[in-house]
Amino acid sequence: SYELTQPPSLSVSPGLTATITCSGDKLGDQYVSWFQQKPGQSPVLLIYQDNKRPSGIPERFSGSNSGNTATLTIGGTQALDEADYHCQAWDTSNYVVFGGGTQVTVL
């Protein structure tokens, strides 16, 4: 089965850039979405189709996808960005796959 791999955790200082990776075989051939989830809350769509932001999502969130790695970049990280981040893609059998999630700590 298709697997997506994310680092379990990441720490970033306020104001700096956080880069979260998501790796999978030929992932660049698929569209990737990214979700933010804060404790006790439902996931929120941040990025879809690799690099598109839904309305209301701040511009500091951006995405890219090439080769075997998709990347979510948070520019000018703020305390309120502390959350879990999940990548998601589709495999060729119409199955949806999530990465294991990355816990981002801002300190």
Next chain:
Amino acid sequence: QVQLVESGGGVVQPGRSLRLSCAASRFTFRSYAMHWVRQAPGKGLEWVAIISFDGSSQYYADSVKGRFTISRDNSKSTLSLQMNSLRPEDTAVYYCARDDIQQMVSFGMDVWGQGTTVTVSS
């Protein structure tokens, strides 16, 4: 505003059944594919199933195939998940989410419910 509200969770013994519902409001439910996604305590998101906008196609994660059935009633704007032969590893918060899929391309799961908790324990 656009809303999804899950219900039907609870505590159930292994081997028993449970039916979850997801009520949609303030959007054209019949135009969207719908997913069930679950999250075990302290774990990441796990996709469970998807149903097409018209109910004609369904796909399941291997972990639930043959035990769970996803369905929808577009006249009532309701999504369901029938869960049979439940196992302790099915314990999770279950979310429904909508997905705008156009010509086989997803525009992302952009609306999620608040989740309903299923606990499978003797």
